[in-house]
Each structure stands twice: as C-alpha cells, then as structure tokens.
Amino acid sequence: MSNLDQGEFTLRVGDGIGAFTPEEWSQLSGTSSGAPGYNPFLSHAFLSALEDSGCVDRKSGWLPQFLRLEDATGTVIGAVPCYLKGHSQGEYVFDHGWADAFERSGGRYYPKLQASIPFTPATGPRLLVHRDWDGPAVRAALANGLRQLTGQLGVSSAHSTFVNTDDLPAFNEAGFLHRIDQQFHFFNEGYATYDDFLDSLAARKRKALKRERREALADGIVIDRLTGSDLTKPVWDDFFTFYTDTGNRKWGRPYLNREFYRLIGERMPGDIVLMMARRGGRYIAGAINFIGSDRLFGRHWGCIEDHRFLHFEVCYHQAIDFAIERKLRVVEAGAQGEHKLARGYLPVTTHSVHYIAHEGLRRAVAGFLEHERNDVAMMSDVLNEHAPFKKSDC
Numbered sequence: 001m002s003n004l005d006q007g008e009f010t011l012r013v014g015d016g017i018g019a020f021t022p023e024e025w026s027q028l029s030g031t032s033s034g035a036p037g038y039n040p041f042l043s044h045a046f047l048s049a050l051e052d053s054g055c056v057d058r059k060s061g062w063l064p065q066f067l068r069l070e071d072a073t074g075t076v077i078g079a080v081p082c083y084l085k086g087h088s089q090g091e092y093v094f095d096h097g098w099a100d101a102f103e104r105s106g107g108r109y110y111p112k113l114q115a116s117i118p119f120t121p122a123t124g125p126r127l128l129v130h131r132d133w134d135g136p137a138v139r140a141a142l143a144n145g146l147r148q149l150t151g152q153l154g155v156s157s158a159h160s161t162f163v164n165t166d167d168l169p170a171f172n173e174a175g176f177l178h179r180i181d182q183q184f185h186f187f188n189e190g191y192a193t194y195d196d197f198l199d200s201l202a203a204r205k206r207k208a209l210k211r212e213r214r215e216a217l218a219d220g221i222v223i224d225r226l227t228g229s230d231l232t233k234p235v236w237d238d239f240f241t242f243y244t245d246t247g248n249r250k251w252g253r254p255y256l257n258r259e260f261y262r263l264i265g266e267r268m269p270g271d272i273v274l275m276m277a278r279r280g281g282r283y284i285a286g287a288i289n290f291i292g293s294d295r296l297f298g299r300h301w302g303c304i305e306d307h308r309f310l311h312f313e314v315c316y317h318q319a320i321d322f323a324i325e326r327k328l329r330v331v332e333a334g335a336q337g338e339h340k341l342a343r344g345y346l347p348v349t350t351h352s353v354h355y356i357a358h359e360g361l362r363r364a365v366a367g368f369l370e371h372e373r374n375d376v377a378m379m380s381d382v383l384n385e386h387a388p389f390k391k392s393d394c
Contacts, residue, residue: 009069009077011145016056016064017047017081024076028128033271038293039124041117045267047081050118053260061086062118067145069138077130078138080146082115084153090255092121092335093161093181093352102156102361113150115160119255121183121335122297123162123350127170139170147174147355156361161352168351176353177362179369180376182383184338184345186316186331191324194317197344205388209317209343216313220279223318227273227291231265238283239274242302256300275318277303277310287315289322295330296323316343338383347383349376 017025022044026032030039040046050056056064062083069078087110088095099109115126127139150158160171172178191197198206217223226235240261244254264272270291277285285303289296301315319331333340341347356362 009071009141010074011141011148012068012070013149014064014066014068016051016066017044018051019066019068020044020076020079025079027076027130027132028079029131030125030128033268034293036293037125039122040268040271040290040292040297041120041122042081042124042128043268043271045271046264047117049260049263049267053257053263055256055260056083056118061089062114065113065149067142067149069141069145071133075130077133078142079128080115080126080142081117081128082113082146082149083118084111084155085114086110088112090119091116091159091161093159093179095159095354098361098365101364102358105360107156107358107361109156111153111155113146113153113155113158115146115158116162120299121162121350122332123164125167126160126163127167135166136170139167140173143167143170143174143176147176150355150357156357158355159352160354163351163353165351168353171353174355176355177366177369178373179352179354180373181350181352182347182376182380183335183350184333184340185348186320186323186333186345188320188323188327188329188331194321194324197320197324200390201344201388202390205342212309213313213317216307216309216317219307221284221307221310222278223314224276224278224283225273225318225322226276228269231269231272231274233262235274235276235283236261236265239276239286239288239302241304242286243288243300244302245304246300246302273322275314275322277307277314279305285310285314287318289319291326291328294328295332296326296328298331298333312339312343316340316345320344341383341386342388344388346387347380349380 025044030037030042032038056062062085065082065084067080067082068076071077102109127142129135129138146158240258273289275287276283284305287301288299296319298315298319323331333345356365
C-alpha cells in the first residue's frame with residue numbers, strides 16, 4: 001500500500017476493498033445497509049463480490065486502486081473506489097472518441113483511472129466520507145488525492161462517473177471537467193397504489209399502459225418477486241441464463257459471472273429483488289433490482305422466450321409496483337432508454353467528472369463538453385414536454 005502526501009491527513013492507495021475491514025467501510029457514506037442514503041453498490045458485500053468472483057481484476061482490465069484517507073490516529077475518514085483501466089468498457093459514459101483522438105495524435109490514453117462502480121450506471125457518492133467527519137474537507141482531500149495519483153502513476157486521466165451532486169464542488173476545485181448526461185427515473189409522489197400513479201397520467205397514456213400490462217401477461221405468464229431466502233440456487237441458475245443471453249447479444253460477452261451472483265445471493269440477499277416471469281411451470285425471463293434506502297435500482301434483464309411487452313412489464317411496471325409498496329422514493333431504471341418516458345420515467349441529469357493531464361487534450365475535451373451540456377439540457381426540456389402526466393391548468 002503506497003502513500004500520497006495530503007498534509008494533515010494520510011492518503012494510502014490500496015489494492016481493493018480488502019484494504020478496509022467491513023467495519024471500517026460501513027462507517028463511510030452510503031455503504032451501510034439500513035442507514036440513510038444507503039447505496040447497495042457501495043456496500044462491502046457488493047464490491048467484495050466483484051473482486052472475489054474475478055469480475056474485477058488485472059485480467060478484466062479493472063485493477064483496484066482504492067484510496068484510503070486516514071486521520072492522525074490511523075482511523076479511516078474517507079475513501080474512493082477506484083480502478084486502473086486498460087479500456088473503457090463497462091462504464092456507460094463514453095470516452096472512446098477522446099481516446100481515439102489522443103492516440104491518433106501520438107498520445108497514450110490507456111491506462112487511465114476510473115473512480116466508479118464497475119458495470120453499474122447508478123448515481124451515488126464517489127468521495128466517501130466518514131459519518132463523523134467534516135464532509136467538504138474530506139472530499140477535497142480525496143479529489144486532490146485522485147488527481148495526485150494520476151500524476152504519480154503517469155496515466156493520462158482520471159474519471160469519476162455517475163457522481164452525486166454533493167461531490168461536484170470538490171471535483172471542480174481539484175480541476176476536473178464536468179460532464180452531464182441523462183437517464184430516466186420514476187418518482188413516487190406518495191402513491192398508495194399503482195392505480196394512484198395511473199390516475200396522474202393523461203387519459204390516453206393511462207389506457208395504453210393498462211393495455212400493455214394486460215397483453216404482457218396474456219400468455220399465462222405470472223410474475224414472481226423473489227428476495228431474501230427466495231433466492232435459491234435454481235433461481236440464480238435461471239436468472240444467469242437470462243443475463244448471459246442478453247450480455248452475449250449486447251456486449252459480446254457478459255461482464256459478470258455465475259460466481260458473482262452466488263456471492264451477492266449469500267452476502268446481500270435482502271438488498272436484491274428478482275422480478276421473474278413464469279409460464280408453464282418454468283421461468284422464462286427476469287430482471288434484477290437492488291434495494292437502497294429510498295430507491296430501487298434496476299439492472300440486468302434477460303429472457304429465453306419473446307413475448308410482446310414482457311420486457312416493459314418485468315423491468316419497469318413491476319419496479320414501480322414494488323417501489324410504491326415499499327414506499328421507495330425513486331426507481332432508477334439504468335442507462336439510456338427514451339421508451340421509459342411513456343411508462344412514467346422522467347428525464348434526470350446525471351453527472352461525471354474528468355481530469356485530463358495533457359493540456360491540449362484537456363482544452364479539446366472542455367470545448368466538447370460545453371457544447372454537449374447545452375445539447376443535453378435542450379433534449380431534457382423537449383422530453384419533459386412529452387411526459388405522460390396530466391398537464392397542469394396553470
């Protein structure tokens with residue numbers, strides 16, 4: 001474990017989540033199940049499952065380089081999940097064009113640093129702060145430490161994706177460039193039932209969703225919601241079949257392996273709900289969701305039979321049902337997908353930050369991002385105009 005100079009603090013670079021005990025990690029923002037702001041992707045269980053299953057390691061191109069910030073007593077007061085990467089796969093914020101331009105001009109873009117959760121386009125803290133410490137001071141030390149590590153390793157850049165807004169000022173002060181993008185989230189406005197949600201929609205949209213849900217289940221399909229002890233080995237076997245089918249078609253090869261699902265099923269079963277579609281006595285499709293303190297995170301989907309509207313039912317409508325029943329405030333349904341708008345998911349701005357060491361590349365990226373931010377903001381305004389909700393009389 002190497003050290004970086006951070007004045008009154010000590011900043012060390014560890015080789016992954018193993019540089020922290022579970023007790024140390026659980027004191028940091030967003031990491032502890034049951035605590036306010038809990039994000040399951042930041043849990044020790046999730047991050048250790050990625051490493052222990054071999055989904056994240058040198059061979060996969062995600063080499064852990066976690067930052068560990070300590071006070072004078074050696075107590076952990078902050079951390080950054082961070083990886084040294086030899087590619088840009090599994091990030092969902094695309095910088096392939098930057099890499100291509102830099103390398104065509106004679107530079108070397110890879111390796112780079114990536115402060116994010118692998119394969120997970122879900123917003124959360126990236127500069128993790130001990131719950132008893134001053135947030136701005138710790139975040140500033142961590143953001144500067146990430147920039148310092150970029151120089152120490154001699155890499156081209158450092159990136160942090162799906163950053164929450166609390167972290168942005170520290171990254172900005174440390175010289176990171178700000179990028180925005182867009183996802184679609186459902187917001188639970190205190191609905192008691194799904195019908196209450198439907199009542200908030202324009203009549204034509206409400207009718208369309210009712211018909212869509214009926215047709216999705218028309219072939220004798222039943223949806224089971226499985227969590228906790230329901231997550232048995234046969235269930236995971238079925239879901240992994242669905243996941244690999246989609247992964248093979250979408251990415252060329254799936255990012256996650258069967259061992260990863262076994263480990264999260266053992267280590268965090270109460271934070272997971274599988275929406276599984278059953279027909280004729282067997283499961284034919286499914287989607288995995290992770291449960292946070294106030295939101296549901298939809299992730300992977302797959303199927304072995306194609307049925308009209310079944311994807312929308314399993315991934316979006318069932319997630320809304322679950323969020324309303326559990327009184328969760330938000331459903332984050334993953335990356336991209338303007339088709340989510342018609343199903344009650346609204347456009348939301350997501351944030352990433354990028355430190356580019358080379359001045360020429362930095363200037364070029366800064367100019368690109370200025371134009372991109374304007375385009376994303378304009379598109380968000382247009383999409384909001386087409387939201388399915390009743391129009392206000394005001």
